[in-house]
Amino acid sequence: MNLVRRCARPMLAAVFVTGGVDALRHPGKRTEMAAPLVSKVADLTGLPEDPELMVRANGATMALAGLMLATGRMPRVASTLLAASLIPTTVVGHPFWSEQDPQARKAHQIQFSKNLSLLGGVLLAAVDTAGKPGLTWRARNAAHAARREARLATANAKLALS
Incomplete structure (x- = not known):
């Protein structure tokens, strides 16, 4: 792992670990904000309609995945x-579009943009193969090698028959 990845991953992960642990320990206000979304998701998926559980589960996911990213594990x-x-x-926590107060709206827009930036960072990290071939390349290369071997086998079989 090069120096940039070794430094950047923990930096990116820090906000998720701290935010996730906070959501696990103190779901309070987040529970109220998440209730409408949890209700909709529960109806569609059959998940429990328990906002506090979902907030804690989301927090646990953030904390654990953040630790995995920080340590370079998967x-x-x-x-x-x-x-x-x-x-x-982001959608539940910073709904600037429904805020009436201009100051609160601006604060939510800033936090929404920050989270959007974080999303871009983790998406880049999700596709970073650290210089190694990705699964798509490996699959295409394996298919290409199989086709080449099949052509060679066919040519060898034709030679053997003639």
Whole structure:
């Protein structure tokens, strides 16, 4: 792992670890804000309609995935989990579009933009292969090698028959 990744991953992960632990320990206000979304999601998916449980689960996901990213353990999986947990957190936590007070609206817009930036960071981390071939390249290369081997086998079989 190069120096940039070794430094950048823990820096990016820090906000998720601290925010996740805080959500686990003190779900309070987040529970009230999440209740409408949790109700909609519960109806669609069959998940429990318990906002406090969902806030704590989201917090646990952020904390654990943040630790995984910070330590370099399955960083692409960790980043994907962070992206998935950040989306509902941002939508529920910073609904600037429904805020009437100009000051509160501006504060929510800033936090929404910050979370959008974090989302961009974890998405970049999710596709970072650290210089190694990704799964897509490996699959294409394996298919190409299989086609080449099949052509060679066919040519060898034709030569053997003639």
